[in-house]
Every structure is written in C-alpha cells, then in structure tokens.
Amino acid sequence: KAGVTQTPRYLIKTRGQQVTLSCSPISGHRSVSWYQQTPGQGLQFLFEYFSETQRNKGNFPGRFSGRQFSNSRSEMNVSTLELGDSALYLCASSLSGTSGATSYNEQFFGPGTRLTVL
Amino acid sequence: AQSVTQLGSHVSVSEGALVLLRCNYSSSVPPYLFWYVQYPNQGLQLLLKYTSAATLVKGINGFEAEFKKSETSFHLTKPSAHMSDAAEYFCAVSGSARQLTFGSGTQLTVLP
Numbered sequence: 001k002a003g004v005t006q007t008p009r010y011l012i013k014t015r016g017q018q019v020t021l022s023c024s025p026i027s028g029h030r031s032v033s034w035y036q037q038t039p040g041q042g043l044q045f046l047f048e049y050f051s052e053t054q055r056n057k058g059n060f061p062g063r064f065s066g067r068q069f070s071n072s073r074s075e076m077n078v079s080t081l082e083l084g085d086s087a088l089y090l091c092a093s094s095l096s097g098t099s100g101a102t103s104y105n106e107q108f109f110g111p112g113t114r115l116t117v118l
Numbered sequence: 119a120q121s122v123t124q125l126g127s128h129v130s131v132s133e134g135a136l137v138l139l140r141c142n143y144s145s146s147v148p149p150y151l152f153w154y155v156q157y158p159n160q161g162l163q164l165l166l167k168y169t170s171a172a173t174l175v176k177g178i179n180g181f182e183a184e185f186k187k188s189e190t191s192f193h194l195t196k197p198s199a200h201m202s203d204a205a206e207y208f209c210a211v212s213g214s215a216r217q218l219t220f221g222s223g224t225q226l227t228v229l230p
Binding site for chain 2: 004033035042043045048055056058090092106107108109110111112114
C-alpha cells in the first residue's frame with residue numbers, strides 16, 4: 001500500500017505571495033491532518049479534515065486554510081506569506097473513525113513539503 | 119488539555135550502549151501515547167504506541183517504552199544502540215481532541 005505523498009517536496013516563495021501544498025493520504029484513510037515544523041516552535045498542529053469537513057483546528061491565523069476533496073486528498077493554502085512561515089509542512093493520514101469517539105489516532109506521515117519564504 | 123515534556127534536547131550514547139529517551143505527559147483524560155522518529159529531510163515514522171492495552175509496549179527496530187501512570191512517564195528505551203538509530207525522536211500524546219501534541223524532540227547521537 002502506498003504511503004502518504006506530498007507535493008511539492010520543496011518550494012521557494014517570496015513574502016506576500018500565497019502557496020498551496022497538496023497531500024494524498026493512504027488509500028482508505030479519510031482523515032488528513034496538517035502540522036507545521038520549525039526549529040523554534042517544533043511540531044504544531046494546524047488542522048484536521050475528515051470527510052471534506054474541517055473537524056479540528058490549531059492556533060494559527062486565518063492566513064492558513066485547507067480543504068479536503070471527496071477522494072480524501074487535501075490541500076493547504078497559506079496566503080500573504082511571511083518570513084516566519086518558512087517551515088516543513090507535514091501531512092498525516094489516519095483511518096480515524098467515528099467523530100467524537102475517544103480512540104487512538106495513529107497517524108501516518110508524509111515526507112513533508114519544505115517551504116522557504118524569502 | 120494534553121502536553122508532553124521531553125527531557126534532554128540532545129542525548130549521546132556509544133554504539134552498543136543503552137538508549138534512554140525521557141518523556142513525561144500531562145493529560146486530563148486517559149492518554150494515547152506515541153513515539154515517532156524523524157531522519158533528516160524525512161517525515162515522521164511511528165516507532166510504537168500505547169493505547170491502554172499493555173503498559174510495556176514493543177515497537178520497531180528494537181525499541182520499547184513503558185507507560186507508568188504513577189510517574190506520568192512514557193520513556194523510550196533500546197538495550198543496544200546502533201549507528202542507524204541516530205535521528206530525532208518525538209514523544210506525542212493524543213486525547214479526546216484527536217490531534218497529536220508533540221514534545222520538543224530529542225536528538226540522539228550514536229558515537230562509534
């Protein structure tokens with residue numbers, strides 16, 4: 001079974017631009033989560049999508065948004081890029097069954113997209 | 119709310135020596151705990167998980183961790199370090215909010 005794929009792997013943008021990152025989950029997985037990893041802040045949760053709906057959101061400004069398609073593929077978008085948005089953006093997928101159920105959330109991570117903002 | 123604290127941002131061990139990476143958690147609900155490993159320029163790979171079935175959890179590559187509720191700890195161990203174990207290790211907790219909350223990571227160096 002193929003793993004989580006993310007495209008592109010590397011991206012260079014300038015301040016003020018916007019960017020879209022893509023994530024294809026493992027086949028059969030319906031939940032996709034996004035994380036930002038920086039040397040200063042570590043790994044931080046951005047948001048989670050399940051069945052095309054945002055189910056959970058971290059503490060990031062509205063410039064960060066996402067969506068999920070009917071085939072579970074997900075995109076995240078960052079508008080008006082700032083230097084501090086330079087990071088490794090990781091996508092993770094999980095089976096993640098019934099909404100609200102307390103069940104462990106084993107997530108499988110993609111290789112990430114390295115975004116550099118100049 | 120859940121949180122994890124990893125003690126020691128850098129740990130060095132000699133090849134063949136015991137690896138011990140420390141993780142303490144805070145959770146208002148019974149936690150699910152994970153250890154992930156990250157190699158340079160790669161994503162996170164799950165080493166092992168605690169989901170309340172057994173307190174001693176065995177994972178891949180010879181790693182194991184023991185859940186100790188009285189100490190709120192979930193330390194990662196490996197009896198004998200190998201050069202290929204050099205990487206960054208993250209402890210994470212998942213509660214009712216489903217999202218993973220990560221510790222700050224521990225960089226493991228294995229000395230020849």
